[in-house]
Amino acid sequence: MNILEVNDLSKIFHLYILHNKKIEALKQINFTMKEGEIIGLTGKSGSGKSSLMKCIYRTYLASSGEIIYASRSGNIDMVKADDHHIIELRKNEITYCSQFLSVIPRVSAVDVVCENLFRTEKDKQAARAKAKEMLEDLGLPTELWDAFPVTFSGGEQQRINVARAIIAEPRFLLIDEPTASLDTKTKDVVIDLILNLKKNGTSVLCISHDEYTLDRLVDRRLDLHLGQIAAVEMESN
């Protein structure tokens, strides 16, 4: 079964405040994604990887085309769906993990990780225990668990960001550069955590520049070039 079907997707930014400039970020993108598949999105900076991911999550409004997501309750076009429907899907099925952690003031590292879990898990202590386990796996020093992440290093914030995205085991995960700025050992932990999600049925779209991550993680690569799909490669493993 396909979890995602992208048909003739285009995105043009119309910048009124920049002399009406138009920027064509995505041109006629077509691809499908099977349930439980991990697709690696590759390409140079500026090739449209993040734009594509944000169109799927509806952070960007696509200019034309359709993005059919097979939700638990039926197919839905992410381009046209009502905002409230998207909010519901984001709560229950689709998680987006950006490259950078957007910190929440005065909330501890553990609670930042737990935020999505608190929605379903009413037992806060149980949720926190799960978060701590994950932060331990990711090698985040215990003395940081109750601290506020705003002052953390890039790598520390990144691990919190990844933990936060995967802890509630989303059905469909969009993840941008999950292993950038991490050492090899921590990279492996992150890769294993994502592979573990896949084992439980999660479909993953992952942006990465890192050959090692792509080799270990993805089933298939989509290579973007100037807003178009330049190549589709199957991984041999």
Next chain:
Amino acid sequence: MTWNEDNWLLRVRNLTKIYGDPNDNTLALTGPAFNSNICPETDSIVACADISFDLYPGEVLGIVGESGSGKSTVVKMLYFDLEKTGGAAWLTPYQDGGVNILEESNQRKRYIRNNLMGMVYQNPRDGLNFGFSSGGNIAEKLIMSGNMHVGKIRERSSDLLNKTEVPIQRMDDRPGTFSGGMQQRVQISKAIANNPPLLFLDEVTTGLDVSVQAKVLDLIRELQNDLGIAMIVVSHDLSVIRMLTNRTLVMKNGRVVESGLTDQILQDPQHEYSQLLVSSLL
């Protein structure tokens, strides 16, 4: 739970407020296209016009825009502080959403306000009675919504002050002796005292210093997570909107120029004015 479009909590259609005597051209000659909300023919002022939206249970909706764009007018009409010129609103916990609450009698409006809504104003003086103690302010709201047992009222008041981090020993002090941030937290306690399904927040962190602001925002986030209250957050501050809301209406010259998911409004604004607003973000 899957989304169901019939599951709305508050439905608002064509809500309009005009000061003065408008004529048939007033709406056509005002708004963002004219960069004005003053009718050139009648000098009437269109504070807001044709505001329509649905709010779902537990949803947090932001209304953002510059001073004078009409954002406060919208919530003040819904809380019955201002009389509408036109439009309708329905609230599902009231008569199963079958009655336009804006057309109800004053007595019915008071009932709705005291039992089904809460409001937090920018200025604590608008939401609190400075002649009463902080505990007395909360008690006032509880009594108006039908609670009469003194012991229970006191217990609920101290619970609420505790939750909002106002020291219990100051329960019998008047809000005039409190700091601005504390006054705001007492106001929030009062607004949520009767467990309303709907809370309006009008520029609640404006004028507070950043650490106090963070504390108030923190409290509001906690109320969202723990109690699942639906909220309408009015603010000119995009960081507040980003932190608190799922969905946002952008207003200018009394009209909604764009509505969408908050992250979409902030990262891919469609309207010229939204683009200007977002690009002005520090």
